Amino acid sequence: MTAGHRLRCLACKARHVGLCQPLGGGELDVVARFKNGDRRLAAGEHLYHEGDVVNEVYNLTGGWVLLYHLLDDGRRQILEILLPGAFFGLQPDANQPMSHSAVCATAAEICVFRRRDIMNLFLERADLAVRTIALCARERIAIHDHLTSLGRRTARERIVHLLVEIDHRLRAIQPGAPAIVPLTQAQIGDVTGLSEVHVNRILQDLRAEGAVEISRGMLQILRPDKLTEFEGVVA
Amino acid sequence: MTAGHRLRCLACKARHVGLCQPLGGGELDVVARFKNGDRRLAAGEHLYHEGDVVNEVYNLTGGWVLLYHLLDDGRRQILEILLPGAFFGLQPDANQPMSHSAVCATAAEICVFRRRDIMNLFLERADLAVRTIALCARERIAIHDHLTSLGRRTARERIVHLLVEIDHRLRAIQPGAPAIVPLTQAQIGDVTGLSEVHVNRILQDLRAEGAVEISRGMLQILRPDKLTEFEGVVA
DNA sequence: CGTATCATTGACGTCGGTCAATTCGTGTGG
DNA sequence: CCACACGAATTGACCGACGTCAATGATACG
Numbered sequence: 001m002t003a004g005h006r007l008r009c010l011a012c013k014a015r016h017v018g019l020c021q022p023l024g025g026g027e028l029d030v031v032a033r034f035k036n037g038d039r040r041l042a043a044g045e046h047l048y049h050e051g052d053v054v055n056e057v058y059n060l061t062g063g064w065v066l067l068y069h070l071l072d073d074g075r076r077q078i079l080e081i082l083l084p085g086a087f088f089g090l091q092p093d094a095n096q097p098m099s100h101s102a103v104c105a106t107a108a109e110i111c112v113f114r115r116r117d118i119m120n121l122f123l124e125r126a127d128l129a130v131r132t133i134a135l136c137a138r139e140r141i142a143i144h145d146h147l148t149s150l151g152r153r154t155a156r157e158r159i160v161h162l163l164v165e166i167d168h169r170l171r172a173i174q175p176g177a178p179a180i181v182p183l184t185q186a187q188i189g190d191v192t193g194l195s196e197v198h199v200n201r202i203l204q205d206l207r208a209e210g211a212v213e214i215s216r217g218m219l220q221i222l223r224p225d226k227l228t229e230f231e232g233v234v235a
Numbered sequence: 236m237t238a239g240h241r242l243r244c245l246a247c248k249a250r251h252v253g254l255c256q257p258l259g260g261g262e263l264d265v266v267a268r269f270k271n272g273d274r275r276l277a278a279g280e281h282l283y284h285e286g287d288v289v290n291e292v293y294n295l296t297g298g299w300v301l302l303y304h305l306l307d308d309g310r311r312q313i314l315e316i317l318l319p320g321a322f323f324g325l326q327p328d329a330n331q332p333m334s335h336s337a338v339c340a341t342a343a344e345i346c347v348f349r350r351r352d353i354m355n356l357f358l359e360r361a362d363l364a365v366r367t368i369a370l371c372a373r374e375r376i377a378i379h380d381h382l383t384s385l386g387r388r389t390a391r392e393r394i395v396h397l398l399v400e401i402d403h404r405l406r407a408i409q410p411g412a413p414a415i416v417p418l419t420q421a422q423i424g425d426v427t428g429l430s431e432v433h434v435n436r437i438l439q440d441l442r443a444e445g446a447v448e449i450s451r452g453m454l455q456i457l458r459p460d461k462l463t464e465f466e467g468v469v470a
Numbered sequence: 471c472g473t474a475t476c477a478t479t480g481a482c483g484t485c486g487g488t489c490a491a492t493t494c495g496t497g498t499g500g
Numbered sequence: 501c502c503a504c505a506c507g508a509a510t511t512g513a514c515c516g517a518c519g520t521c522a523a524t525g526a527t528a529c530g
Contacts, residue, residue, distance in 0.1 A: 069383050077383040092373035099376045122365050129364035130357050136371035138327035141334045143378050148304050148312040150385035151428030155518065184476065193386030195519055200478060216476065216527060390486065419508065433486055435510060451495060451508065471530100478525070485519090493510070500503085 005032040012111070014061040017085030017173065022131055030125055034117040039110045043182075047102040047110065048089075054098055057089040057118045063108030064182055068190065069100045078191040080143065081105075081183075083169055087135055091115075106182045150193045158192040159202050160227050163212065167224040179221040188219075240267035247346070249296040252320030252408065257366055265360055269352040274345045278417075282337040282345065283324075289333055292353045295321040298343030299417055303425065304335045313426040315378065316340075316418075318404055322370055326350075341417045385428045393427040394437050395462050398447070402459040414456040423454075 009015065009028040020031055036056070041047060041063075048054045050070065065082040079100055082088060091098070094115060113121075122129035145165070149158045167179045185203065186196040203219070206212045211227050213220040221227070244250065244263040255266055271291070276282060276298075283289045285305065300317040314335055317323060326333070329350060348356075357364035380400070384393045402414045420438065421431040438454070441447045446462050448455040456462070 067379075069379060071383070071387060075387040077386040079379045079382055090368060090372045092369045092376070100379060119365060122368070123361045126358045126361035126364055129361055129368060130354060133325060133357070133364060133367055133371065134327045136368065136375070137325045140371070140375070140378070141327070143375070143382065144302075144304060144314045144335060147314055147378065147382055147385060148306070150382060151312040151425075152306060152310040185478095186476080190386075196476090197478085197520080198518055201518095204478080214477085420510095421508080430487055431508090432488080432510085436486090439510080449509085474527105474529085476525100476527080479523085481521090483518105483520075485517095486515105487517090488515080489513090491511085494508080496505100496507090498503100498505080500501105 005035045008032075008038065009035070012061050014059065014084040014111075018135065019059055019087045019128065019131060021085075022127070030128075031121070034113060034121045036112045036114050036117065039112055041104045041108050041110065043104050043106050043108075045104050047104070048098055050099065050101045051097045053095055054089060054091075055094070055115045057113045057115050058087070059111040059113070060084055060086040060088065061109045061111050064105040065108055065110075066103050066105050066187065067100050068103065076190045077193065078187065080139075080146075081166070081191065084173055087132065089115075090132075090136075105187065146191075155192070155194050155198055156202050156205070158194065159188065159199065159206070162188070162192060163206075163219075163221055164224060164227050167221050167227070179224065181219040181221065182217070183219065184217050240270045243267075243273065244270070247296050249294065249319040249346075253370065254294055254322045254363065254366060256320075257362070265363075266356070269348060269356045271347045271349050271352065274347055276339045276343050276345065278339055278341050278343075280339050282339070282343075283333055285334065285336045286332045288330055289324060289326075290329070290350045292324040292348045292350050293322070294346040294348070295319055295323070296344045296346050299340040300343055300345075301338050301340050301422065302335050303338065311425045312428065313422065315374075315381075316401070316426065319408055322367065324350075325367075325371075340422065381426075390427070390429050390433055391437050391440075393429065394423065394434065394441070397423070397427060398441075398454075398456055399459060399462050402456050402462070414459065416454040416456065417452070418454065419452050 006029055009020070009032045010025065012020070014020070015028070020028065023031065038061075039047075047058065047065065060082050062084055065086070065088075066078050067080040067082065067088070068076055068078045070076050088102070122132065142165075149161055153161060163181070166181055170177065170179045183191075185199045188194075189196045189199045192199070203212065203214055206227075207214055209226065211221070211223045213222055241264055244255070244267045245260065247255070249255070250263075255263065258266065273296075274282075282293065282300065295317050297319055300321070301313050302315040302317065302323070303311055303313045305311050323337070357367065377400075384396055388396060398416070401416055405412065405414045418426075420434045424431045424434045427434070438447065438449055441462075442449050444461065446456070446458045448457055
């Protein structure tokens with residue numbers, strides 16, 4: 001299996017971001033050796049649900065995954081939008097039920113590790129543990145920013161800010177490609193803490209201003225510069 | 236210096252939580268050896284400001300510290316409330332300016348490490364790196380919860396939920412002590428994304444219901460059970 | 471075609487913000 | 501010991517951003 005994994009690792013589209021970024025081609029073996037397999041999911045499928053006990057850790061290599069939390073009256077908050085290179089599923093303690101659900105927004109490819117294997121990998125290669133700590137720190141900054149949006153920005157600011165952030169992230173992964181956001185307006189509402197209706201009203205404005213293009217279940221960022229300008233002085 | 240640090244580590248009030256929790260008394264040397272010193276700050280003093288380049292990492296051993304972010308029109312969002320045992324200040328990359336500010340809500344004692352030393356500590360003791368990853372994961376869950384509050388809970392739910400969470404955390408650190416929250420109403424507003432005025436209105440209600448006691452710049456949780464009950468079905 | 475999902479639009483209501491005044495508590499200097 | 505200053509808390513009046521409800525349209529998919 002390891003040999004097979006190594007070949008896939010070499011071809012991995014997310015090899016140069018996230019966990020494996022610091023590894024040279026020769027070093028991929030180290031990770032490949034601990035890897036447990038790949039998984040392919042269709043849009044709308046769940047990787048795990050809140051409350052599940054999951055003994056795996058994941059590296060997203062293709063597609064978009066959403067982490068969300070449900071209140072028991074059905075209100076939903078999308079916590080993170082994961083793009084290729086995201087390393088996720090780590091829990092503070094083994095056997096602890098997941099605090100959130102993970103669902104695919106698009107078809108997705110996911111590289112799977114057993115939690116125990118990853119822990120052993122970290123113990124063997126402390127540099128990868130340090131790398132993971134850095135990834136956690138980066139992730140934390142992104143979440144802090146999200147938090148600031150929900151707490152202190154207006155509806156329009158939240159949406160513009162989200163689109164700018166996604167645009168940046170997409171550019172970092174696939175420079176040159178058109179920035180297409182495969183999220184429904186309801187999902188954008190669940191990210192930004194707004195109602196689907198209000199999201200629509202604001203997207204209409206942005207479209208009228210020429211900043212975005214709207215189609216069914218998808219959204220294209222045409223003029224990120226224009227969006228940034230809208231953000232104005234609001235850092 | 237190391238010997239001195241070791242003595243202080245042995246007496247540290249936060250020895251049994253956070254980073255040092257898994258260390259036996261004999262192992263404290265490992266951390267003490269890498270430690271750089273202690274710092275004492277008064278309420279209202281800053282440990283660092285957004286934009287600073289900080290080459291230190293911190294372990295909060297006494298007091299309350301608030302991490303916050305400012306928008307440039309002055310809106311403020313408090314991102315995290317740190318209690319003793321918090322290990323913070325890690326950045327994704329060295330020499331990267333801090334993305335937020337850290338201010339003391341009370342007098343505070345802080346154990347200081349140089350970033351480089353901590354990295355070396357992690358490389359030498361991978362188990363501590365793994366421990367740190369677990370702390371990050373725990374922290375992430377707390378932030379996710381905060382995020383959910385800001386995005387999807389009503390004002391009253393946010394405040395009740397915050398108080399319940401703080402009550403739990405205080406209980407874990409100092410069981411039996413009265414749950415006193417040394418935050419002004421304006422600060423509570425900056426945590427919950429509400430205005431000072433609205434926070435006051437809701438705290439008045441909670442006081443009338445006998446759940447909390449209000450004094451100047453401080454708030455006591457009298458009946459956490461009552462608060463939990465208010466949370467009702469809203470997980 | 472029939473059905474389901476997503477987007478769109480208007481009418482209306484309300485939660486929580488803003489503004490502004492007042493009170494309270496504590497510390498300070500005279 | 502008292503007058504004052506200042507930060508925090510309190511209160512009321514008003515308003516507007518955003519939610520809710522409900523109907524309709526558009527598109528994909530089986």
